[in-house]
Amino acid sequence: AQSVTQLDSHVSVSEGTPVLLRCNYSSSYSPSLFWYVQHPNKGLQLLLKYTSAATLVKGINGFEAEFKKSETSFHLTKPSAHMSDAAEYFCVVSDDQAGTALIFGKGTTLSVSS
Amino acid sequence: EPEVTQTPSHQVTQMGQEVILRCVPISNHLYFYWYRQILGQKVEFLVSFYNNEISEKSEIFDDQFSVERPDGSNFTLKIRSTKLEDSAMYFCASSFQTVLGDTQYFGPGTRLTVL
Numbered sequence: 148a149q150s151v152t153q154l155d156s157h158v159s160v161s162e163g164t165p166v167l168l169r170c171n172y173s174s175s176y177s178p179s180l181f182w183y184v185q186h187p188n189k190g191l192q193l194l195l196k197y198t199s200a201a202t203l204v205k206g207i208n209g210f211e212a213e214f215k216k217s218e219t220s221f222h223l224t225k226p227s228a229h230m231s232d233a234a235e236y237f238c239v240v241s242d243d244q245a246g247t248a249l250i251f252g253k254g255t256t257l258s259v260s261s
Numbered sequence: 262e263p264e265v266t267q268t269p270s271h272q273v274t275q276m277g278q279e280v281i282l283r284c285v286p287i288s289n290h291l292y293f294y295w296y297r298q299i300l301g302q303k304v305e306f307l308v309s310f311y312n313n314e315i316s317e318k319s320e321i322f323d324d325q326f327s328v329e330r331p332d333g334s335n336f337t338l339k340i341r342s343t344k345l346e347d348s349a350m351y352f353c354a355s356s357f358q359t360v361l362g363d364t365q366y367f368g369p370g371t372r373l374t375v376l
Contacts, residue, residue, distance in 0.1 A: 179362055190265075190369035191304070191352060198362045237304065245292045245358035246316035248306035249365060 149174045151238045153252035161260050166210075166225040168255045170238030173219065179243035180221045182212055185235040185254075194236075197221060198243060208232070233259045263287045265368035267353050273374045274343055282338045282371045284353030292316070293336045294354040294365060295328065304352065310336065343375045 154169040172178060182194040195206025202214045212223045221238060238252040266285045274280050286293050295307040309316040310328050327339045336355075340347055350372050354365040 181364075183367070191354075191367035193364065193366065196362075196364055241363075243362040245356050245363040246309045246311050247363075248294075248309065248317060248319065249296075249304075250306075251304040253303045 149178060149240045149242070149250050151240050151250060151252040153236075153238050153255050155255050156253065157256045157258070159258040159260065160228045162230055163227050166223070166228045166232065166257065168223040168236050168238075168257065170221045170223065170252060171219050172221060172238070172240050174240060174242075176242070178240045180212075180214065181239040181241070181249070182206065182210070182221075182223050183237045183239055185237065187234070191237070194223070228257075228259045230259050230261065233257055265353055265355055265366055267351075267368035267371050269371060270369065271372045271374070273376065276345055276375055277342050280340050280343055280373065282340075282351050282353075282373070284336045284338075284355075284368055285334050286336055286353070286355030287357075287366060288334070290355035290357045290366075292356045292358070292363070292365075293328075293330070294356070295338045296352045296354065296367075297321070297349040298352065298370075299346075299349045307338070340373075343373075345375050348373060348375045 150173045152171045180197040183191045195204045197204045197214045205211045210225045235254045239249045241249045268283045293310045298304045308318040308322045325341050350370045352370045353368045356363050356365045
């Protein structure tokens with residue numbers, strides 16, 4: 148069975164400082180991994196996706212994530228936080244087959260202060 | 262850019278009533294999904310649908326739930342007799358499998374409140 152664990156339920160940063168949102172996964176085979184973002188009262192927006200082509204994945208809005216098989220991790224980073232980054236972030240795992248379920252982590256709330 | 266749309270954005274209903282949540286997937290997508298997110302909890306998979314039949318469903322998706330593609334554009338989720346615990350945000354998603362894999366794109370959600 149696949150699962151994801153988001154290690155922090157809430158992360159607070161100051162504007163202009165780096166962001167690190169941590170995610171560990173469990174999968175019996177090579178998974179596909181995603182980060183989705185949910186802004187208040189909005190839907191789920193795809194930030195980035197890992198599918199084994201490259202371990203460092205670049206997404207939208209300056210976010211990137213690195214797949215580390217040895218650590219079973221897929222942490223999300225951004226060099227410099229912006230106020231508009233404040234949102235809920237979900238780490239997601241799937242077997243990348245159409246029609247199958249995405250397995251979501253519990254989410255990390257990112258707060259950005261000025 | 263094409264996107265998934267959902268109506269209504271908010272639905273309030275009385276316990277025991279039937280509700281239908283509507284979604285318009287991205288036009289060239291072939292796979293459709295429903296997920297729900299109870300307030301304060303994680304997003305949970307309900308069901309996936311392909312070629313006019315259910316591909317996969319979770320244990321949450323019991324006989325109270327049904328899905329349908331009534332025409333070439335809409336995809337609906339029906340809850341026959343709503344319970345208080347059905348109150349949640351319901352997300353529709355769609356995808357199109359390619360050689361690069363499958364990516365699900367989500368709509369903005371319908372907030373269902375059961376009183």
